[in-house]
Amino acid sequence: MRETWVSTFEFGCYEPQLQRRFLSRRTWRRRRRQTSSAEKSRCYSDNRHFRQPSWAILRVPMRKITEMPRLRRKARGEGTHQRSYAMRRTLAAALFLCAALHPGISSADTTVYRSEYAITVLGLPVGTSRFETEIGSDHFKMTGTMTARGLLALFQPTSGSVTVTGNIVADRIAAREFTLNYTSGDEKQRTEIGFANGGVASTVNEPKVKKRKDWIEVxxxxxxxxxxxxxxxxxxxxxxxxxxxxxxxxxxGAMRLDVKLAFLRIVPWSIGGRTGDAVMCRATFEPVSGYHKSRKEIAWLREKGRMDVAFATIEGTGVYAPLRATASTQIGPVRVYATRFEILAK
Incomplete structure (x- = not known):
């Protein structure tokens, strides 16, 4: 494993207030008590013109990043998979909106359209997404991208792309292929899922999912x-x-999850001059397998995780697709909503 080092701060007998800017009051006092009398005397003599003794200036030893508690876990791979779950859920929420088609689109023709969406957390913009969707009488294909914006882009540059293909059959939507790529900081993840005979036929994760002893297999x-x-x-x-x-x-690609939908109400919607009514459902989550049993996030998702989704109908198909979504998370509400919609070809 490559080792990354933190810069060295080698403070000597310098102006005392400088070091106090780097340390909390409690840490400054503790380190002052630990400084030897000889060091204090030397610094007194070297800095007699200062009002305070510069034995407050202490040497901060160099430490490897992997020695720090939080980053030790990251070096072992702990936490990476949890961030992958969170990122996949956020990206999926944006992609739900991509599926929303509007009344007036005929199922007899293949229609291609472009849509753009905004993603907010606690009311603050954190991302945007853009999608192109093709849907016909018996098939569909969706491709989309998501890019972090605002503070999220500043602290954790994130981007992702997804492609989904499938068939529209008599009583259900049958997926064929699902491909997700995303980059978050220096981490990259690729997930490919193949479907056949009404279930999952193949799964590829790069890098592979890290599994500890408490992992619940799918x-x-x-x-x-x-x-x-x-x-x-x-x-x-x-x-x-x-x-x-x-x-x-x-x-x-890793977790098997049951999402239970319950009716809430009928709500109106309006996007790009199109209007209609949507069915609002409350979604709750039941993790089944594909996760670490000790993860606190799983317990929170099961007990408190909620998502309100508005479904609108695709005229002539009998298919209802998500129009907008609001989800509760541990850091606050996440909202995904459409900002632009245009038909490219019929």
Whole structure:
């Protein structure tokens, strides 16, 4: 493993207030007590013109980054997978909106359109996304990108892309391929999922998922009927009342998750001059497998995780797709909503 070193601060007998800018009051007092009498005397003689003795100036030893507690965990790979989950969920929330088509689009023709979305956390902008979607009477394809904005881009530059293809069959949406790529800081992740016979046929994660002793494995039975996070929320229904009150089986390449939808209300929507009514559902989460049992994030997701999703119908298809979403997270509410919509070709 490559070692990265922190810069050395070798403070000697310098102006005392300079060092106090680097240390808290408690740390400054503790280190002052630990300084030897000889060092104090030497600094007194060298800096007699200062009002305070410069034995407050202490030597800060060099430390390897991997010796620091938080970064030791990162060097062992701990925490990386948790960040991957969080990033995948945020990116998936943006992609849910990509699937939202509007009344007036005929299912008899293949239509290509472009849409743009904003992502906020605690009301602050953290990202934007852009998608192109192709949908016909029996197939669909979605491609999209997401880029961090604002403070998130400053502290953790993040970007991602996704491609989803599948078929529209009589009673459900059947995914064929799901590919997700994202970069967060110096970390890169690629996930590919193949589907066949109504379930997951293959999975590739680069780098591979790190598994500790408390890892709960995903079984073959749990992958039957599961879909990717995008096409899983394209719902076939004959009427608005049938959209919610169901359980959706999701697999993101590592975790198997059940999402339970419950009806909330009917809400109006308006984007780019188009208007209509959408079905608002409350989504709750039940992690099934593919996670570390000791993770506190899993317990929080199961007990407090909530997401409100508005589904709008695609005229003539019987398919309802997410229009906007608001999710509760441990750091605050995350909101994803459309800012632009245009039809490119029919």
């Amino acid at each position: 079984t073959a039975a749990q992958l039957k009927g599961a879909s990717d996070p995008i096409s899983a929320l394209l719902i076939r229904a004959n009427a608005p009342g049938e959209v919610c009150n169901r359980t959706v089986r999701i697999f993101d």
